[in-house]
Amino acid sequence: MQPNKLYLKMLNQNKQQQQKQNKQAIHFVQKDLQTIQQQREEAQINLSMKNDIKTQYIIKIQEQQENVKELIQTRYKIKEQLKLAKPGGKLHNQILKQLDDINKLMQIK
Secondary structure, three states: OOHHHHHHHHHHHHHHHHHHHHHHHHHHHHHHHHHHHHHHHHHHHHHHHHHHHHHHHHHHHHHHHHHHHHHHHHHHHHHHHHHHOOOOOHHHHHHHHHHHHHHHHHHHO
């Protein structure tokens, strides 16, 4: 074989090998990119779910705060009624029971 043909053959083989390596590198990069995109989507879904849970938690806390506020107002009204009732009387005892029930509810919350 002539030196020029041998040299061209080696260049061609190197070129083919380089193209093969480039294709493999592209394949691995595409696979990595696909994995990263999938992980990103999963992270976005997880973040969305966490935000939904936080929102639900905040709503529940607000509802509980509103309930406690109502209990405090009711308790105040019952105490006002208690001042008007005759001590030891039937109405007085009923009001004391209501006040006790409200206090128990507030301890649970």
